Amino acid sequence: MMSPAHYLFLSLALFLIGCVGVVTRRNVIVVLMSIELILNAVNINLVLFSRIFGDVAGQVFALFIIADAAAEAAVGLGIIIAFFRNRETVLADEMDLLKW
Amino acid sequence: MLDSILFYFFAGIAVIGAALVVTSRNAIHSAVFLITTLLATAGIFLQLRAEFLFIAQIILYVGGIMVLFIFVIMLVRLDVPLHRLRFRMKSLVVIAVIAVLGAEAGAIIYLARKLPGQGLFIQNMAPPDKLAPNSEKLAESLFSGYLLPFEIASVLLLVAMVGAVVMAKNKKRTEEES
Numbered sequence: 001m002m003s004p005a006h007y008l009f010l011s012l013a014l015f016l017i018g019c020v021g022v023v024t025r026r027n028v029i030v031v032l033m034s035i036e037l038i039l040n041a042v043n044i045n046l047v048l049f050s051r052i053f054g055d056v057a058g059q060v061f062a063l064f065i066i067a068d069a070a071a072e073a074a075v076g077l078g079i080i081i082a083f084f085r086n087r088e089t090v091l092a093d094e095m096d097l098l099k100w
Numbered sequence: 101m102l103d104s105i106l107f108y109f110f111a112g113i114a115v116i117g118a119a120l121v122v123t124s125r126n127a128i129h130s131a132v133f134l135i136t137t138l139l140a141t142a143g144i145f146l147q148l149r150a151e152f153l154f155i156a157q158i159i160l161y162v163g164g165i166m167v168l169f170i171f172v173i174m175l176v177r178l179d180v181p182l183h184r185l186r187f188r189m190k191s192l193v194v195i196a197v198i199a200v201l202g203a204e205a206g207a208i209i210y211l212a213r214k215l216p217g218q219g220l221f222i223q224n225m226a227p228p229d230k231l232a233p234n235s236e237k238l239a240e241s242l243f244s245g246y247l248l249p250f251e252i253a254s255v256l257l258l259v260a261m262v263g264a265v266v267m268a269k270n271k272k273r274t275e276e277e278s
Contacts, residue, residue, distance in 0.1 A: 005209055012206060014114060016120055016198055018118070024194070030130050033134050036139065037121065040141050044145075047153060050197070056237045062150075062153055068253075070256055070260070077169065077268075078266075078267030081175060090175075
């Protein structure tokens with residue numbers, strides 16, 4: 001049996017890789033994918049602790065996070081399509097409509 | 101023994117796939133590597149005896165969300181964002197901060213060994229048979245204790261669906277038609 005620390009390190013690695021993707025990529029679609037990576041890292045933690053404590057509440061929370069990720073992806077991609085239709089770009093650098 | 105082999109197999113695939121998601125230039129490659137990572141994570145869920153989440157992960161994430169991503173990548177013209185992955189000075193600072201945070205969190209997890217009773221390095225988690233009918237227990241918990249959050253999540257999904265349709269609808273064309 002693996003110890004919980006192994007899973008925590010895996011989750012930490014996925015979370016940090018996702019953070020690096022969010023701050024460095026210019027393509028907004030890849031930024032959204034990195035956010036999915038971060039949500040997945042959180043899910044691993046929740047399932048791990050649900051296993052340790054023998055309580056399914058953590059898995060219920062993980063289900064809610066999956067539903068939330070679906071909603072976020074749908075709305076985010078809708079925004080990207082609307083933005084692309086107006087400005088012909090999906091680069092985060094060129095999204096400056098709110099800049100004075 | 102088999103357990104640790106499976107863990108390192110899935111964890112390696114997940115971490116390598118995640119790194120490739122962030123570094124590959126083509127968005128469609130990122131999507132394919134993200135699918136790999138999500139499937140490896142599903143394997144980790146199965147290893148943690150969360151069968152329902154394993155199925156939900158594959159059906160919802162890989163079958164639903166990623167198809168949506170690939171659709172959008174194909175709708176949006178890709179020759180524009182094929183720029184070089186530029187690490188600007190600001191990004192370097194942010195990466196340094198994230199690296200320090202990661203080292204800190206890793207050190208905390210590592211030092212947790214000194215907690216009473218082996219801490220996070222405890223070897224025997226809850227025995228597998230204690231969680232045996234996973235889907236049943238999950239459904240019982242979801243529809244008794246977490247019924248209200250469940251309904252709120254369904255409302256959230258409905259709102260997100262309406263929002264996505266409104267967002268992606270072509271307004272000019274509907275104005276011309278009417």
